[in-house]
Amino acid sequence: xxxxxxxxxxxxxxxxxxxxxxxxxxxxxxxxxxxxxxxxxxxxxxxxxxxxxxxxxxxxxxxxxxxxxxxxxxxxxxxxxxxxxxxxxxxxxxxxxxxxxxxxxxxxxxxxxxxxxxxxxxxxxxxxxxxxxxxxxxxxxxxxxxxxxxxxxxxxxxxxxxxxxxxxxxxxxxxxxxxxxxxxxxxxxxxxxxxxxxxxxxxxxxxxxxxxxxxxxxxxxxxxxxxxxxxxxxxxxxxxxxxxxxxxxxxxxxxxxxxxxxxxxxxxxxxxxxxxxxxxxxxxxxxxxxxxxxxxxxxxxxxxxxxxxxxxxxxxxxxxxxxxxxxxxxxxxxxxxxxxxxxxxxxxxxxxxxxxxxxxxxxxxxxxxxxxxxxxxxxxxxxxxxxxxxxxxxxxxxxxxxxxxxxxxxxxxxxxxxxxxxxxxxxxxxxxxxxxxxxxxxxxxxxxxxxxxxxxxxxxxxxxxxxxxxxxxxxxxxxxxxxxxxxxxxxxxxxxxxxxxxxxxxxxxxxxxxxxxxxxxxxxxxxxxxxxxxxxxxxxxxxxxxxxxxxxxxxxxxxxxxxxxxx
Amino acid sequence: xxxxxxxxxxxxxxxxxxxxxxxxxxxxxxxxxxxxxxxxxxxxxxxxxxxxxxxxxxxxxxxxxxxxxxxxxxxxxxxxxxxxxxxxxxxxxxxxxxxxxxxxxxxxxxxxxxxxxxxxxxxxxxxxxxxxxxxxxxxxxxxxxxxxxxxxxxxxxxxxxxxxxxxxxxxxxxxxxxxxxxxxxxxxxxxxxxxxxxxxxxxxxxxxxxxxxxxxxxxxx
Numbered sequence: 094x095x096x097x098x099x100x101x102x103x104x105x106x107x108x109x110x111x112x113x114x115x116x117x118x119x120x121x122x123x124x125x126x127x128x129x130x131x132x133x134x135x136x137x138x139x140x141x142x143x144x145x146x147x148x149x150x151x152x153x154x155x156x157x158x159x160x161x162x163x164x165x166x167x168x169x170x171x172x173x174x175x176x177x178x179x180x181x182x183x184x185x186x187x188x189x190x191x192x193x194x195x196x197x198x199x200x201x202x203x204x205x206x207x208x209x210x211x212x213x214x215x216x217x218x219x220x221x222x223x224x225x226x227x228x229x230x231x232x233x234x235x236x237x238x239x240x241x242x243x244x245x246x247x248x249x250x251x252x253x254x255x256x257x258x259x260x261x262x263x264x265x266x267x268x269x270x271x272x273x274x275x276x277x278x279x280x281x282x283x284x285x286x287x288x289x290x291x292x293x294x295x296x297x298x299x300x301x302x303x304x305x306x307x308x309x310x311x312x313x314x315x316x317x318x319x320x321x322x323x324x325x326x327x328x329x330x331x332x333x334x335x336x337x338x339x340x341x342x343x344x345x346x347x348x349x350x351x352x353x354x355x356x357x358x359x360x361x362x363x364x365x366x367x368x369x370x371x372x373x374x375x376x377x378x379x380x381x382x383x384x385x386x387x388x389x390x391x392x393x394x395x396x397x398x399x400x401x402x403x404x405x406x407x408x409x410x411x412x413x414x415x416x417x418x419x420x421x422x423x424x425x426x427x428x429x430x431x432x433x434x435x436x437x438x439x440x441x442x443x444x445x446x447x448x449x450x451x452x453x454x455x456x457x458x459x460x461x462x463x464x465x466x467x468x469x470x471x472x473x474x475x476x477x478x479x480x481x482x483x484x485x486x487x488x489x490x491x492x493x494x495x496x497x498x499x500x501x502x503x504x505x506x507x508x509x510x511x512x513x514x515x516x517x518x519x520x521x522x523x524x525x526x527x528x529x530x531x532x533x534x535x536x537x538x539x540x541x542x543x544x545x546x547x548x549x550x551x552x553x554x555x556x557x558x559x560x561x562x563x564x565x566x567x568x569x570x571x572x573x574x575x576x577x578x579x580x581x582x583x584x585x586x587x588x589x590x591x592x593x594x595x596x597x598x599x600x601x602x603x604x605x606x607x608x609x610x611x612x613x614x615x616x617x618x619x620x621x622x623x624x625x626x627x628x629x630x631x632x633x634x635x636x637x638x639x640x641x642x643x644x645x646x647x648x649x650x651x652x653x654x655x656x657x658x659x660x
Numbered sequence: 661x662x663x664x665x666x667x668x669x670x671x672x673x674x675x676x677x678x679x680x681x682x683x684x685x686x687x688x689x690x691x692x693x694x695x696x697x698x699x700x701x702x703x704x705x706x707x708x709x710x711x712x713x714x715x716x717x718x719x720x721x722x723x724x725x726x727x728x729x730x731x732x733x734x735x736x737x738x739x740x741x742x743x744x745x746x747x748x749x750x751x752x753x754x755x756x757x758x759x760x761x762x763x764x765x766x767x768x769x770x771x772x773x774x775x776x777x778x779x780x781x782x783x784x785x786x787x788x789x790x791x792x793x794x795x796x797x798x799x800x801x802x803x804x805x806x807x808x809x810x811x812x813x814x815x816x817x818x819x820x821x822x823x824x825x826x827x828x829x830x831x832x833x834x835x836x837x838x839x840x841x842x843x844x845x846x847x848x849x850x851x852x853x854x855x856x857x858x859x860x861x862x863x864x865x866x867x868x869x870x871x872x873x874x875x876x877x878x879x880x881x
Contacts, residue, residue, distance in 0.1 A: 201690045273697040277690050311701045315708025322821055327811025330712055330821075336725070336814030341715045345708050 118203035119611050120192050123210050125508060127185025128501075130210075131178050134217050138173035139571060141166050146532070146567035149560050152551055163549035164232035165253070169220065171235035172257065175357070176264045177217045179493050183360040184209075184271050186500050187299040189508065191275060193602035193609060194293045196284025196617050201277035205270050212267035220260040223253035231257035234547060236346060237320070239331035239339045244324045258321045265310045265317070268356075272306035275299055284601070286620030290384070293600040293623065294377060297384050298363030301391040305352040305359075308395070313349030316342055340407045347398035355394045357489055358456075359387065361496025362427060365449045368499050369431055371598050372446035373438025379430045380623060386423035386430070393420040403469055404476045410469050417467035424460055428453070443596070444518030448499035451526055455491025459484060462537065477547075480540025486533045498525075498577075505581075506595040510607045511588030517580040524573035531566025535559040599624040695859035699866045702829070706870055709825060713818045713877070720814050727812070737806050739815055745879035748802075752795040753875050756830075759788035760868040763837075767861045770844075773851035779844045782857075785864070786841050789834040796827050819878060826870055833867045836860045 114122060145167050147156050157163045188206065192199055200206045223230030228251015233242040242254055279300050283292070292300075320342065322328035329335035331342045370377045377383060396416040399408035431453055440446065462484045466472050475481065498521070505513050539559050544551060551560070591607045604626050605614050618629035688696075717723050724739035732738070743749075766781035810820040840860050843849065849857055 202694060205694075269698075269701045273694050273701070276697055277694050281688075281690050281693060307697060307701050308704050311703075311705035312708040315705050315712070318825075319709070319712055319821065322810065322817065327809070328817040328821065329811075329814050330716065330817060336716065336720050337817075338715060338719055341712055344715075345711065348708075 118199070118207050120188050120200045120203065120206060121508070121609060121611075121613075123206055124185050124187075124189030126210055127181055127188055127213070130214055130217075131182035131185060134173050134177035135182070136574070137221070138170050138178060139574070141170035141173070143567055143571050145170060146564040148549060149551075150564035151561065152554075152557060154550055157549065160549040161229065161232060164234075164547070165224070165230045167547060168231050168234050168237075168257075169223070172220060172231065172261070173217070174489075175235060175353070176261060177213065177220070179357045179489060179497075180268060180353070181213050181264075182497060183302075183357065183493070184268070186364065186497070186504070187275060187295075187302075187360055188271075189504065190602065191278060191296055191299055192282070193507075193605070193613060194296050194600045195279065195282065195287050196601050196614060196620070197278060197282035198613050200274050201282055202274050206274050209267045209271040209274065212263050216260040216263035216267070219256050219263070223251075223256045226252045226256065229253050236343075236350070238346075239320065239323070239342050240333070242320060242324075243331060245332065255321065255324060258317050258324075262314055262317050262321075265314045268306050269310050272303035272310075275303040276307065279303075284617050284620060286625075287601075290381065291620060291623045291625075293363075294366035294380070294383055294387075295360070295363035295600070297387055298359040298366075301387050302356050302359045305356050305391055305394060309349040309352040309356075312345055313353075316345035316349070319345075340402070340405050343402050343405065344399070347401045348395075351398040351401065352391075352394040354488065355390055358492050358496075359390065361452065361493045361500075362387070364496045364500040364503070365431060365452050366434075367598070367600065368445045368449040368503050369434045371503075371596050372441050372443055372449075373435045374441075375434055375438040376599075376624065377430060378433035378436075379426075382426055383430045386426040389423035390420060393423070400467055400472070403472045414467055414469050418464065421460065421464050421467075428457065443502075444513070444515055444522065445499045445503040445596075447519065447522050448495050448502060451495040451522065452492060452499060455487055455495055455529065459487030459491050462487065475540055477545055478540035479536040479544045479546055482546050483533050483536035483540060486529075486536070490529060490533070495525075498522075503596065505584070506591030507602060507607050507609070509585060509588075510591050511584050512591050512595060513584045513588060514580050517576045521573050521576045521580070524569055524576070528566045528569025528571075528573055532563045532570060533566070535563045535566075539563075594626070597630075599627045601625055604629070689855050691855045691859050692862070695862050699862060702866065706825070709822055710873075710877075713822060716814045716818050724815050725813060727808075727815070739808065742803060742806055742808060743819075743879050745875070748795060748799055749875070749879060752792050752799070753871065755788050755795070756792045756868055756871050759785045759792070760865055762788065763861045763864045767854075767857055770849050770854045770857055771851060775844070775847070775849070778849065778857070779841070782837060782841045782844055786834060786837040789830060789837060789864075793827065793830055793834065796823070796830075822874055822878065826867070826874055829867050829870070833860070833864050836863060 114126065117123060117126075144156060145163070148154070148163055148166075154160075157166070188200070191197075221230070228249065230253040231237065231242075231249065233249055233254065237254070237257065240248055242249055244250070248254075279292070279296060319328065319330040323330050323332060323337070329337040331337045331339050333339055366377055366383060393416060397413060397420055399413040400417045402408050403410060403413070462480070466475060466481065466484060502513055502518055505511075536559075539556055542553070542555060542559075544553070544556050593604075593606055595607070601614075601617065601620075602609070604616075604618050618625045622628055724743070726738070728736035728738050762781045763785045766778050766785060769775075769777035769781060808816050808819075810816050810824075837860060840857055843856070
């Protein structure tokens, strides 16, 4: 039949080295490139954060010549962390994991997948090039509110802000194309038997994330385009003195940027929901409730954007306050799912589980201080103070980044065939966890004391100690990256061989070799539940057409590649 | 006709169906679903622009703003006069709507396996698209001649942004139609293999619908 005739074409000619990486359309290689590229920008933006913390450690200007450089530094730090690190690195994880988890050979549109990836380094370089322009890089914060980001006397005259706009339009386009790719892949490329309600939670979170990206990002693009027209073509969209409205930008901006928060955290929730069951040796508690909660967060995510704009006086406060409180409910449901997954489980405290617990605890704090801010009177007092900085870092660092490292420790063996060192992983966790809380918990107090965000210097002596503490913590976070980098470096060379299924995981990717061959699967276990590999391992599939244990690595990975699927 | 169409195709076992692990072939095809999702994102992009338009319009009363001073300068054309719905733009609108019909005729033709009808209709659609673009460019030159530019206040900014982005999308659609026409002339489409035609026709209808909305809002409302 056609299957056999076509099979040889399914094994691409193997091209070596750099050329292979630069031209690949394999979702696994692209996924790894996403991870590496995003991690490089994480390091760059992290160094900027350290510079910011060094500046704020003591009152007075320390390391920057003037406040403007400081403004550039925190603006590019936040923009790069959000648009070049968290969003793409989670997309990269999805890229790697989703086809493997649903039993597909690749993404639906492999070449568009490569295009989405290659827009990212381009966009990132454009953003950073701003530092070499006359006016410096974008300095109006990652939100770039007009009139600060506009043309005119108050504004950012240099091309740095325009580079920021172009860069974000590119990155947004990359996200949209990626989301289309994910959606078609998930809807059309699932293996036989893989119904929607048998998909791993990670795939569900990527699905909802992709819908958010698809619906919200283009609106953001329209805001960026309008700002670009204002700055360069003489438009008046956001210029109040010429018939425009500055608040209009905030509305359009947050219509994207609030759902973007869920874009940044839902895939991390998906990771946690893969990790906790595996290391608790229990199925996820409330699989369907979790899915409905995810969909609920996605839907409610579109109704809360104006809670960023309470103090503008231009939004309907009761509605947005109510909806913001409401979105805490599905998030609470998930907390119960996770906690009861671990409850009475046989916990093994491997690094992924430790990072997952880090996620649970830190994200909980981020959620609670978020609900505080949702109350309008509290928000009026805390708006634009360090409280907000604390809140967003507890969500995006305490949530997403801890989830991300859980994912890296969890999937590194699948990606490379080698285990990461547990000892170094735990060292990283301790440094990161302690450093993170030292940095960001004092910011709550600074916020309540009234310290505004985005200032290069301060004069209130009661803020000094807390700022110094936060700076010390910041450098601890920086230091926590060293054991990680060293861990990756030595584990790639000498790490323990992982085997196909190092954690006894349940989703389908455990049914192929580590690393998987280019075509992903030699054969698939029968899919009768959301845990097909578990079923196969424990003989729960009625007529077991395939070996319960995936083909071992005994034949060697190269042999797998050479033989191909039809052998 | 059906037999001929089948003979023209080279599908038997080809395409996606045989590749292990690819489970296409049920329901909507991947490229068409991809195009529908892409159009969804485009709808949201235009929603952002439309929202900005209405917010600006609500903020600037009267609309269109008085651009000729009070009392009006001699020989000055007001915005309302410049955007006369019964002028050149009505012809352009009719042409674009007609092109949506010819595009759909092309799709129906290729579904039947009628390649000649398909190529003829795509060619007509392509030409109508080009004519629309030329007319819009001509319209811009008239407006520029009257001193209405993207920098002339909230009215000019919203008008040129909305129509400009629509024009850019028509341009993109014309490029796609050109590719479809070229591939059609090369005989690459058949009754069974014409996902690209279906996808481009969806996009072309979308561009058409956006124009109908724009025309209603900018010229009639």
